[in-house]
Amino acid sequence: MPHGTAPKQLKDEIDAGLQSRGEPPPFKTNTRKAANARDGRAGEWPDFERRRAHAAARRQYALDHLDELHERLREHWRRRGVIVHHAPNSAIANDIILGIVRDRGARTLLKGKSMLSEEIGLNDYLARHGVEPVETDLGEYIVQLRGETPSHITMPGMHLDRTDVGRLFSEKLGGEYTDDPPALTRIARRALREKFLTAKVGMVGVNFAVAGTGHLATVTNEGNGRLVSTLPDTVIGLMGYERVTESLADLALLWQLLARSATGQRATVYLNMLHGPSPGPSGPREVHVVIVDNGRRRLNDDPELREVLRCIRCGACLNACPVYQQVGGHPYGGTYPGPIGIVLTPALKGAGHAPDHPFASSLCGACEEICPVSIPLPEMMLKLRARSVDERAKPDPERAVWRVFREVMGSRRRYELAAKLARGAQALWPGREMPIPGWTDHRDAPRFAKKPFRDLFHEDER
Ligand code: SF4
Structure with missing residues (x-):
């Protein structure tokens, strides 16, 4: 890995690291x-x-x-x-x-x-x-x-x-x-x-x-x-x-x-x-x-993140981290890899400098558990995730999706209508899951039941 990998490329670097084959x-x-x-x-x-x-x-x-x-x-x-x-x-x-x-x-x-x-x-x-x-x-x-x-x-x-x-x-x-x-x-x-x-x-x-x-x-x-x-x-x-x-x-x-x-x-x-x-x-x-x-x-004046300055650079959180164990240190770019790196880098330089960093964790808590000075790293990752989302350039498609989600979930009528539309849409991909960009690359999207539980329940009641 050459010098100077920008922290912003973290996602791509991790993907490349996971896909490389061999010993x-x-x-x-x-x-x-x-x-x-x-x-x-x-x-x-x-x-x-x-x-x-x-x-x-x-x-x-x-x-x-x-x-x-x-x-x-x-x-x-x-x-x-x-x-x-x-x-x-x-x-x-x-x-x-x-x-x-x-x-x-x-x-x-x-x-x-x-x-x-x-x-x-x-x-x-x-x-x-x-x-x-x-x-x-x-x-x-x-x-x-x-x-x-x-x-x-x-x-x-x-x-x-x-x-x-x-x-x-x-x-x-x-x-x-x-x-x-x-x-x-x-x-x-x-x-x-x-x-x-x-x-x-x-x-x-x-x-x-x-x-x-x-x-x-x-x-x-x-x-x-x-x-x-x-x-x-x-x-x-x-x-x-x-x-x-x-x-x-x-x-x-x-x-x-x-x-x-x-x-x-x-x-x-x-x-x-x-x-x-x-x-x-x-x-x-x-x-x-x-x-x-x-x-x-x-950073020492930042009440949400200042505890990260307690770090004594022992590297134990890297050894305990399931992400670091899979990809090693170079995909993180910058200077500090692993759990301490994904907090310290944006904490020192601003969330916009390394927006993907706080997301490179399963939040399993192994880093906090092993840290000799008990730094609450997972809690800080959540704080930094929120800052990273706030600082993202507008318009942010993810924000728009969540806004629609909130509207749909806030009304029974809208929810039932959305569920009906989704059931209809999945007919376009018969026998397999609906592809949702950025979501189904790494996760399952189970198919909707032909008839929702609510309808079955009412039929049974009748
Ligand atoms: S385990 Fe704690 S002290 Fe050691 S490098 Fe990680 S954050 Fe720093």
Whole structure:
């Protein structure tokens, strides 16, 4: 899937995904494995529900006090010499990052994993301006080599198996084909080592900024985040405006829930805490934080949808979602797939930007059930569906149909007349169901009885 699939094409993309034949794609088994692993770990905590409720409350507290917590962060960062940049939108965020890279005379930006950098389109922007973005998370590195976007929030290469990676490495990095995972990891490590050692500027995605201490916390399993944030002289932390926690105790709880929900681990292998420029011989000389708004402050004022900002990007709702399990992440387009994506994308950008997104769900509730911070995603999908219908261009044929339906159902006489007409019309398709465009493509339209129950009832009475 190439970059930049517009969210508006979601229906077509899903149809294409469902119709493609061949081997079951890897995301079908990978989502199941991840969801099972999460259930196993959740079961280890007898008080899992209590911790989950506490985590939701602490995330909500942070959202309710965002300005105050940012004030505390600014004070810590000012004392430690961290340089803070505010970016109201993607264009300004990209400009700021490009400016930092150019000012240091660098031609590459070494990157840790960051979905926000996908959201702002940073890689394309840097490449257009002569800077090479280098992904260092293995999954991100693989999808970057393929010219793709991630298909999952925490497992970017969820749609690939090891033979895909083996072919890719042999084609792009040279050498013999192998699909042995440790050998593939060694090949990637060799290719990236030189980049780690020579990069002047690194960038990490900030999972949480801790208001009580000023720490920038980054969660990884591969150690690349630690290398990216310690080897280059200049390090940039890229964070969304909402990614703030009040205390280290909150961070500890969210970190464990994130790991358990994402991959079924008790904790991730690394939790990197960046404090500011290093006073010693190793570590960065300069630390920048770029705080991106991109609709988040406005969303935090939206009483119907603001709870979605509690999201800690664990990806568990993707693994649990029957739609995602069938089509994978790419048909959603944009940055965020699955249940969180179909809410967050229109919530951040407006219902008109992704009008089909809130409809890509069976409303089964599995996403809310698995979410470690109890975001009521199905309820929000319904709210967004209503907004999407309201924002649709006029005249809207669906609106007209429902208006007629209301008129017909509001009067017995009109109802009986309509039923009679429908019975007459079905005679045009003898022995089979009446085709109703857009409806009978995916549903049955049972034939009307020759004589309605009402008439039979009256005959029986007589
Ligand atoms: S909505 Fe919940 S389950 Fe989905 S990614 Fe966010 S925190 Fe995880």
